Amino acid sequence: MALPPRPGDQLASATSSTRVIVIRAPAGMAGRIECGGTPMVPARDAPAGRPDDEPSGTLIGKRYVDAADTLELLCTASGAGLLTYGGQPLQIKAPKALPASD
Template sequence: MAPPVPTPRPGDQLASATDTTRVIVIRAPQQAAGPIECGGSPMLPAAQAPAPAAAEGPPATLIGKRYVDAADTLELLCTASGSGHLTYGGEPLTVKAPKALPASD
């Protein structure tokens, strides 16, 4: 039997096991729907992550961008870009659209 998926908490720092991607959890659901993955491998706590491998190809995750799931229950802030794509529970995460600022007339 597989171990239960740990529930991410706001403030958790995660690192990819396959490339240089690093994220911080901004918002997380009460119950984990699946693992947070990058490049097909579960992300690890940043303190336990091995030294990152050199990035191959153009970055898929961009530093400073926020990534959310389709239900908008999980939000990650990318702190180091990498070539892996972020997924949560097997579903891809997308870049969060910026909020429109009010007009300053």
């Protein structure tokens, strides 16, 4: 990508059906967001006719974060391939516990 992604940007994998929305991105982002080792592209520039693949890498509705918790992506379409940022795998964000009610 030429410009670093901003919150609200929609990205798509060039090799699978994975799509994400950027929820949070660090200022001055240095690394690339990749899926399955291939840089993600703006969703509007994604190639048409990608084969439907087994959703074994990303899961729809899950939020993915980097180790420093500065980048957050929301998966809007499942697909093959793992999400990475700067060569490091992104992890599924743990849900926040709700307060107990009596």
